[in-house]
Amino acid sequence: MQRIAIFPGSFDPITLGHVEIIQRGTAFFDKVIVGIGTNAHKKYLFTEAQRLEMLRIAFDGMPGVEVKSYGGLTVDFAKEEGARFILRGLRSSADLAYEQPTSLVNRHLASEMETVYLHSFPETQHISSTIVREVIRYNGRLEGLVPSAVAEYIINLG
């Protein structure tokens, strides 16, 4: 049986922090499915199509990684994809405080689902999509925050 994990998130936009966790995840999962969950009540800087395109660019040619978007509950998306694992990254105790109830609710909804965490390395610990959006807003340097091909895509959007 294949070990499949999903890595859910907003990816508004994808950062080198996400990429690091997903890349490390491929060492112990046969497949990591990166899923863009769209919440109708949330406002995004990038459209779903743009966020998906940036994921495609970021993971182009990376073995063991697929990208998809989904609506509805993360556990339902995971089940549809045959995944028993949800992979998440932890930067800080604030991330843990947020993740803990989420993982318990997911377990309540689907008892077979395991959430697996990898802590980020110091090189990427400071990176968040929120900070990257601020950098974009004020035309700051994106190098070292997002994959270079993604930076190029963002710059070309104007």
Ligand code: ADP
């Ligand atoms: P959400 O909308 O759930 O906050 P994000 O796209 O911001 O989605 O994040 C998705 C996942 O990526 C979360 O598990 C988050 O903790 C993790 N993550 C975000 N940035 C980093 C980083 N720099 N290092 C490690 N994990 C990260």
